[in-house]
Amino acid sequence: MDKSDFKIEGYLPKIKEALISRDKNKIDALIEKIRFQISESNTEELKQAFISLWKNWFSLCAAEELEEYSEYLPDDTDLFSLKGVEDAILMLAGVYENEEDEYAILYEPIFNKIKTRDGYEAYDTLLIVLNQLFKLRKNLINSDHHPLNCKLRLDLVERLNALLMAKQKDLYNRAIEVFFAVKPYLKGRYFNLEATLDFDEELPEDFQDQSNRMKKLWKYMSNPELNNRGEFSIAKLSIYDKENIPSLNSFLYLSDYEDDWSHLLSGECGCYYLLPEIQTLRNIGYAMHNLSDHLNYSIHEVIYATKFKCELNFEIKEMEL
Numbered sequence: 001m002d003k004s005d006f007k008i009e010g011y012l013p014k015i016k017e018a019l020i021s022r023d024k025n026k027i028d029a030l031i032e033k034i035r036f037q038i039s040e041s042n043t044e045e046l047k048q049a050f051i052s053l054w055k056n057w058f059s060l061c062a063a064e065e066l067e068e069y070s071e072y073l074p075d076d077t078d079l080f081s082l083k084g085v086e087d088a089i090l091m092l093a094g095v096y097e098n099e100e101d102e103y104a105i106l107y108e109p110i111f112n113k114i115k116t117r118d119g120y121e122a123y124d125t126l127l128i129v130l131n132q133l134f135k136l137r138k139n140l141i142n143s144d145h146h147p148l149n150c151k152l153r154l155d156l157v158e159r160l161n162a163l164l165m166a167k168q169k170d171l172y173n174r175a176i177e178v179f180f181a182v183k184p185y186l187k188g189r190y191f192n193l194e195a196t197l198d199f200d201e202e203l204p205e206d207f208q209d210q211s212n213r214m215k216k217l218w219k220y221m222s223n224p225e226l227n228n229r230g231e232f233s234i235a236k237l238s239i240y241d242k243e244n245i246p247s248l249n250s251f252l253y254l255s256d257y258e259d260d261w262s263h264l265l266s267g268e269c270g271c272y273y274l275l276p277e278i279q280t281l282r283n284i285g286y287a288m289h290n291l292s293d294h295l296n297y298s299i300h301e302v303i304y305a306t307k308f309k310c311e312l313n314f315e316i317k318e319m320e321l
Contacts, residue, residue, distance in 0.1 A: 008046065014030060039147075075110075085133055095111045096226065131228065171235065175237055178314065200305075201309075234290065
């Protein structure tokens with residue numbers, strides 16, 4: 001073991017101390033100090049401790065974000081446990097969707113009390129809390145699948161990327177066809193044509209966990225209203241100006257200087273730079289980067305997806321004279 005190895009291994013006691021203290025600042029400082037050296041370590045205990053640092057950091061960040069909404073969380077919610085986070089998601093989403101399962105039944109009295117006080121604004125806040133829980137769930141799963149633990153299925157990444165590119169092109173062509181069909185009737189009117197691409201709510205057949213619990217989680221996760229507060233989809237096209245129609249390349253975020261997003265396929269914790277294989281990926285589309293880096297989906301789950309839902313919404317109103 002050379003001197004650099006001794007330096008890396010020397011962080012183990014500090015990591016253990018930080019994990020016990022759950023001090024976010026200490027954890028953050030340690031991650032920054034060793035994140036670019038950890039792959040050189042030969043000590044499995046140190047690698048697993050480093051992964052635990054990431055998981056604790058994500059949980060502590062979520063706890064800060066959720067502090068002002070703590071009354072919306074079920075009693076004894078464990079933000080440091082994937083199961084605890086998923087239980088909370090199932091309860092909150094179940095009530096929002098008017099489910100009658102055991103999760104919704106447990107949470108309903110808590111939410112009814114809040115709703116009595118805050119009215120229907122409580123539903124908006126519920127979505128804020130759900131968004132944070134989905135984000136934490138994604139980060140915990142990504143940490144469990146850190147490159148120090150396992151390898152990303154690049155064959156499935158490429159399959160999903162190809163499917164996304166094909167679905168986006170189909171969505172674009174459909175939207176343009178609808179636009180030109182109604183264009184003659186748009187004179188003197190405001191309009192907005194919006195086309196979105198999201199995952200189908202049915203759990204992918206190749207997904208390893210086919211339990212009813214996972215099917216329900218996937219259903220909620222693939223609902224952009226619940227997962228991303230209705231603000232984001234995997235891909236979205238908006239046409240609101242008759243004289244300025246986005247090109248297909250613009251919709252796909254392709255251009256002469258940026259036509260491959262594989263270098264940004266980093267994961268929330270920026271850990272995939274440790275994978276030399278990631279450099280072999282080519283022609284990764286923006287949607288693939290978007291869902292893995294900006295939306296609340298773990299790349300280790302969504303690579304099994306093969307079904308999608310496409311929606312076209314057209315709004316039109318008369319101009320005021």
